[in-house]
Amino acid sequence: MERPVTRQSDAELLRGVALFEGLTDAQRGEVIDRSRVRRVKAGAVLFRQGGAATTLFVPLEARVRVTELDPTGHEVLLRFIGPGQMLGGMAGLERATYPVTATVVDEGRVMSWSNEAMQRLLERHPRLARNTMRLMVARIRELQQRCLELATQHVEQRVARTVLRLIRQAGRRTDRGILLDLPLSRQDLAEMTGTTLFTVSRLLARWTQQEIVEVGRRRVVLRNPHALVAIADDLPDREAASG
Amino acid sequence: MERPVTRQSDAELLRGVALFEGLTDAQRGEVIDRSRVRRVKAGAVLFRQGGAATTLFVPLEARVRVTELDPTGHEVLLRFIGPGQMLGGMAGLERATYPVTATVVDEGRVMSWSNEAMQRLLERHPRLARNTMRLMVARIRELQQRCLELATQHVEQRVARTVLRLIRQAGRRTDRGILLDLPLSRQDLAEMTGTTLFTVSRLLARWTQQEIVEVGRRRVVLRNPHALVAIADDLPDREAASG
DNA sequence: CGGTAGATTGAATAGTATCAAAATCAGTGG
């Protein structure tokens, strides 16, 4: 039901967006003028792997899953994009296709820019270009890190690390521990770590027994972060679970 | 033996460098003025993981290995950088540290820019900024692809793919087949694919028996690309090895 | 209250890692 968006409220919102950091209010205004804001529902697809890369997105409230399908049909869950993060960065540069699929998890608003608009903005505002590069460098580093993990670590460590990373990104304190505030199935975790839902299930079962986590249907609560970090770092630190 | 570098000869060299594509001769001249060129020997270290990221490099002839060491001491060989490619892109943007180590494989010249110089060039020339982004996007895609492979494919496929990728990057036709023109040990291949040198050795032995490759000490010659592609794609295409 | 997506569990198996030992090769210096 597209409620109208005032310049002011959005200028406010953009203040927290890394991509627009350091821009003047006037510049931010220009960025907003060229943008489009729309509300998306859970399950909606922002873009599909293989589709023409025409648009760059920044979720305002919505959260988005980024997945890639390999030729053999195996799906991998690459990451979750939260409010203020950039999505579809390959657009605005090349006449290319999206290498991944972006699906909305949480309803909310999403800002977007066309290829050409973003191109023009980038040329006009070096600071914007710099921010973009900064974000890309961060992505590259993150991906390198992940390759390293996939190449050298065992499944248990990888799953532990992934849970910790997600907790950092979407953790919410509760009385029972830190809730991973994101509907995350065993399958999802498996796709993020390069394993199977069976193995993830077994791991979570073991961790539950060790009172490190508490799990439910698409739900994880971290009770003993320290112990999970120990697993992630492969310290032979088991059994020290008190505190 | 630092032989003097004329503007003209280097302007010529920069013509093939993706990072400087589309710049005018004048702009290229400015880029060169701000650069430093030096000759490096095999084994030299351009920068070390953890060191302050102060410089961006573009090899002119030299080739460079990029490796990352994980906290547990496991090393991963991320990639080889050839002439004209960019290296150390995280510099020129942030006051950060290199996340990887860059070691020279082949003697040759290397061009470099200080953090500040590149920063200024990027601000002055939107086209340069655009090129940088384009290269970063390519890196991101490549890394995503690699994560996908590491997450979903078996060792044999990964090794096959890696060999094919390297062949594409550094293959040289010979009478015996396509020589992988790069000193590459079993250990190196293992580090690129997230496995052990033992497994790589066994795979190469099997492929040799199938007359797909011919191997020696730090040497690989691809005799039957088609068969290796079949392995990489996990086609049950074995035994069709003739022609 | 039944239907269904999600999760658990067990048993069998495959794929790789690990470790130890021996073989091979490229240099190097006698």
Next chain:
DNA sequence: CCACTGATTTTGATACTATTCAATCTACCG
């Protein structure tokens, strides 16, 4: 030219992690 040295590679035996497949169970939704 040959023996020596060290790096690289091969090979075998064994252990173990993680996958696969099948069956069952559970929670939630309409």
